[in-house]
Structure formats: structure tokens, C-alpha cells
Amino acid sequence: MPAALAEPTARDRRRWVRYLVDERAEARVYRELAARRTGEEREILLALAEAEGRHEAHWLALLGGEPARLPRPDLGTRLLTWMARRFGSIFVLALAQNAEGRSPYAGDPYATPTMAADEKIHHEVVRGLAARGRRRLSGTFRAAVFGANDGLVSNLALVMGIGATGVAPGFVLFSGIAGLLAGALSMGAGEFVSVRSQRELLRATEPNDYADDALPDLDLDANELALVYRTRGMSADDALERARRVVSAAQASGTGAPRAGELAPTDTHDVVGGAWSAALSSFLFFASGAIIPVLPWIFGLSGLAAVVVALVLVGLALCITGAAVGLLSGASPWKRAARQLAIGFGAAAVTYGLGRLFGVGVA
Structure with missing residues (x-):
């Protein structure tokens, strides 16, 4: 406890116990969610649970050890845990995002500035995870x-x-x-x-293979293929360099077929449905x-x-x-x-x- 702070009251200690219980419950939510995911998302959720564990240790230190009696987590956190265990859905992350945005640590003199900063970062991390689900x-x-x-x-x-x-x-x-x-x-x-x-x-605006069979006959030093790449956003020098590589490969093979991928359609229709x-x-x-x-x-x-x-x-x-x-x-x-x-x-x-x-x- 910082020296500048007054001796904690019974009300302060009850608040710390509440913080302790909620930190443990939030860590449990993240572990439940991590159990239903793999790869990077799993690692991120486990890291969040670990961070909540550090906050839990802070309140345990202030309390002088494990309290004899602990209250139940608040209703919102219990609901989050229940949903995370059974669904692991985007709704849980959205609710967790809202919960992280309501952290009381910024206004609590017994919470460290690092803890308050952690909660703000957690809000952004959870928002990012939720955004992935929202996009899907x-x-x-x-x-x-x-x-x-x-x-x-x-x-x-x-x-x-x-x-x-x-x-x-x-x-x-x-x-x-x-x-x-x-x-x-x-x-x-x-x-x-x-x-x-x-x-x-x-279909009308994407590249097509209409000109592929003309690639071997283009002039290596002055060819309109560079213009194709410039219409796709490349600079004049980069477009000319790429056009020369493509034409050289086509002339070496004697046909445009090996380079069909350069001008062929890139089917993006699945995005539309x-x-x-x-x-x-x-x-x-x-x-x-x-x-x-x-x-x-x-x-x-x-x-x-x-x-x-x-x-x-x-x-x-x-x-x-x-x-x-x-x-x-x-x-x-x-x-x-x-x-x-x-x-x-x-x-x-x-x-x-x-x-x-x-x-x-x-x-």
C-alpha cells in the first residue's frame, strides 16, 4: 500500500474482496473461451487470463492473504462464465468488451496505474478479438x-x-x-x-485471360503489358519491369499458357455469395x-x-x-x-x- 494512502477501512477491504472475486471470474471466462479456440486467439485469451491473475495477486497482497469468506461474482460476470463454458460465442466477447470498458481501477487509489492501464488495453484486445467474429x-x-x-x-x-x-x-x-x-x-x-x-x-471488372496467348509476340522493350499493370496501381517503372519478366518467360516457353496466372481472373465471387x-x-x-x-x-x-x-x-x-x-x-x-x-x-x-x-x- 502506498505510504500516501490512509489506513484502509472495512469498506475498502470489502471492495478489495469484490475486486478479487471479479478478477478470478474474469480470468475463468478467458480460460473457458481459450479452451474452445486454437492458435493465436487461444494464446491471446490465455495471456488475458494471466494478466487478470496478476491483478488478483495485487488484491490478495493488500488483503494479507485469502479471505475467510468470499462473495459470489456479480451477476454479469457469472453470466459471462456460463455463456463462455457453453457457447464460446461472439456474444461473450462483446459482453466482455463492455465489462472491460467499465473498470473502476482508474478512480481507485489502491489500484496501481499499471492495473488501470492494463484494463484499458484489455478492452482493446477483447474488442479486436470480437471484431474478428463480427467480420465473420x-x-x-x-x-x-x-x-x-x-x-x-x-x-x-x-x-x-x-x-x-x-x-x-x-x-x-x-x-x-x-x-x-x-x-x-x-x-x-x-x-x-x-x-x-x-x-x-x-466479372466485368476483374482481370481475364483474353490476352494471354498474345504474350509471346509482344516486344520485350516496348509492350503494352506494362499498361495493364499500371491500371492495377503499379508505378511506371515497376509495371515495365514486371511486364518484361512476364514477356521473357512467355517467349522462352513459346506460349502464354505458362503465364496465364498473370492475366487470368482471380475469382472473388465467393465474397459476394x-x-x-x-x-x-x-x-x-x-x-x-x-x-x-x-x-x-x-x-x-x-x-x-x-x-x-x-x-x-x-x-x-x-x-x-x-x-x-x-x-x-x-x-x-x-x-x-x-x-x-x-x-x-x-x-x-x-x-x-x-x-x-x-x-x-x-x-
Whole structure:
């Protein structure tokens, strides 16, 4: 304990015990995650656990040894440990990133500056690990969230607007099913066209083997092959040097075939994905969200009861998708959930108001 600090109080010691328990739990989280990974990620996670062990030793030294009784780790850390043991998913790293960003050490006089600095670095390390998972997940996750959210909001707005006009429950149900199919088909068709068009654009812009068989006939000292490399971002000197090497090799072999890789296509279409799989995914994601507002009418509810149940179901779904986005982006899940809820209910309120304006009330 630094000499400048006052004699620790019982409250200080209780706080140190809490720190000790949380450090041990966080180290356990990182070891659980490391057990489910290999290579560099495993080494990084084990190094984080080791660092948490150094912090644990600091609090043990201040306490004068192992306390007789230890409290349980806080609920958030226990949840992290449970998820790490069973899933080892990107969600755990996202939650761990948030936890590292809330370290109290910077304002605690009994924590060393090194420990406070460690926690800030840990936040960046975990953020980097989480970013790897986010990049692997981003395409599918984006399609799932946006598709389901579009289905939730658009079909909720549709059934609210139709229901507010006072039409029969059967008509509301038919409208909701029609909206589900129309929206899902539109999403699927739009995704198909988008992916197919992107693949065609890539195919038109990437290198091809059209000129490969002309390589042996090019002039070694003055040839247009250098211009090809300059269009790909090389400097004039580097482009000319590479062109000479390629032409020399082609002339030595008597054919451009051995150097076909110089101008042949580099297939990057897998990055874009398949048009049919993207279309089917968009259809299913939209439909999975769009079916929820219609469920009350499917199960025979009508009038105000159906409206309330639909709002509750959609509200829960919007909160879940919003919280998931918040967790994966490293932001507050509560704020993202509230934002999704406000957007969805705002759209439904507009159409419901229009339905009331032009109709005769809820059936």
C-alpha cells in the first residue's frame, strides 16, 4: 500500500474482496473461451487470463492473504462464465468488451496505474478479438437482423392500419398474410438481383485471360503489358519491369499458357455469395419477422385484444433484435433495444392513426 494512502477501512477491504472475486471470474471466462479456440486467439485469451491473475495477486497482497469468506461474482460476470463454458460465442466477447470498458481501477487509489492501464488495453484486445467474429458474422447477421426487422415493422404497420379501419378480423388476417408473402418475395427477389448484379459487375471488372496467348509476340522493350499493370496501381517503372519478366518467360516457353496466372481472373465471387442462397435467406428472415404481428389473428383473436397482443409480441422481438445488435457492436443493448422499439412502434402508430382517420374504429 502506498505510504500516501490512509489506513484502509472495512469498506475498502470489502471492495478489495469484490475486486478479487471479479478478477478470478474474469480470468475463468478467458480460460473457458481459450479452451474452445486454437492458435493465436487461444494464446491471446490465455495471456488475458494471466494478466487478470496478476491483478488478483495485487488484491490478495493488500488483503494479507485469502479471505475467510468470499462473495459470489456479480451477476454479469457469472453470466459471462456460463455463456463462455457453453457457447464460446461472439456474444461473450462483446459482453466482455463492455465489462472491460467499465473498470473502476482508474478512480481507485489502491489500484496501481499499471492495473488501470492494463484494463484499458484489455478492452482493446477483447474488442479486436470480437471484431474478428463480427467480420465473420457480419454478412449473415446483417441479412438476418434487417430482414426480420423489416418484416416486423412493415407487417405490424400494415395490420395496425388495416385493423384500425374497423374491417372484419378475417380481412386483417388476409392482409397480414398477403403482406408477409409480398414483402418476403420482394426481399428475396431484390437480394437475388442485387447479388447477381454484383457478381456480374465483378466479372466485368476483374482481370481475364483474353490476352494471354498474345504474350509471346509482344516486344520485350516496348509492350503494352506494362499498361495493364499500371491500371492495377503499379508505378511506371515497376509495371515495365514486371511486364518484361512476364514477356521473357512467355517467349522462352513459346506460349502464354505458362503465364496465364498473370492475366487470368482471380475469382472473388465467393465474397459476394450465391444469389439463390441470398434470396432464400432474405425471404425466410423477412417471413420470420412478418409472421409475428399476424399471430393474434391466426389464433382467433380480434379487436383491441389482437392489437395489444400483436404490439407486445412485436415489441419483444424488436427489443431482442435491437439488444443483439447492441451486443455485437459493443454498444449498450438497452439503448439499441429502445431505438428498435421506438422505430417499430412509431411506424405502427402512423398507420394506426391513418386507419382510425379513414375507418370507423377497431373491429
